[in-house]
Amino acid sequence: MFNLKAKVAGIVFLFGSLYYLIAEAISATFFNASLAKTYIFHTISVVGIPNVNSPLFWLMNSAFIIIGLTLIFGNLYEFKNHITKHKLIFYILTFITSIGVIIVALIHGGNPLTSGYHTLGAVMAILGGNVLLVLIAKSMEKFETYQKITLILGIFGLIVFWIMFFNMESIYMPVFERLSVYTLIIWSFVTGFYLVTKKI
Numbered sequence: 001m002f003n004l005k006a007k008v009a010g011i012v013f014l015f016g017s018l019y020y021l022i023a024e025a026i027s028a029t030f031f032n033a034s035l036a037k038t039y040i041f042h043t044i045s046v047v048g049i050p051n052v053n054s055p056l057f058w059l060m061n062s063a064f065i066i067i068g069l070t071l072i073f074g075n076l077y078e079f080k081n082h083i084t085k086h087k088l089i090f091y092i093l094t095f096i097t098s099i100g101v102i103i104v105a106l107i108h109g110g111n112p113l114t115s116g117y118h119t120l121g122a123v124m125a126i127l128g129g130n131v132l133l134v135l136i137a138k139s140m141e142k143f144e145t146y147q148k149i150t151l152i153l154g155i156f157g158l159i160v161f162w163i164m165f166f167n168m169e170s171i172y173m174p175v176f177e178r179l180s181v182y183t184l185i186i187w188s189f190v191t192g193f194y195l196v197t198k199k200i
Contacts, residue, residue, distance in 0.1 A: 003198060009078035010195030016070025017188035023063035027056040043174040044181060045109045045122065064105035068098040068125075070188060079191065082200055085139040093132040097184070100124025126177075129184040130157030146200050149190055157183035 032053040048060040103121025133154030164176035
């Protein structure tokens with residue numbers, strides 16, 4: 001049976017995840033460091049700070065906003081129909097994650113007056129997002145390939161988040177940050193694929 005809402009939500013998830021990855025790659029390419037050094041030694045947030053080091057900061061911040069809006073729209077427009085348990089927590093975590101990502105885009109780090117709000121947004125997005133993935137995996141009627149992928153992504157993201165949390169001074173902290181963020185981006189892509197192909 002053709003499900004237009006599932007197709008629309010799937011396309012939005014696919015677009016949001018691909019836009020994020022492409023926008024970050026382009027922004028990192030023009031950052032004031034080699035591409036490899038940018039990904040390894042500079043956090044995603046730093047790429048989004050408006051200064052001479054990141055001429056395409058606006059593109060990076062647009063990616064944060066797009067993925068935040070993607071999550072809100074995709075989850076509430078159609079994906080909610082696949083959640084059979086803990087729906088209220090699902091809605092709450094969706095908003096926490098989405099608002100957190102948008103805060104990261106609008107309130108930048110590196111400024112003592114606003115860095116606290118930026119950090120709060122990052123924690124909401126990363127911790128909230130990975131907890132959301134674990135919840136989703138355990139709140140669907142079936143527990144098949146899609147749910148297992150979602151659970152693995154969520155658990156992996158939480159593990160890497162805590163490694164990052166206790167290694168904030170490490171020169172490789174940006175790697176841990178990206179790994180804990182990419183779980184949500186990968187999930188968005190996988191969810192888009194599954195919705196478009198009607199496999200969930």
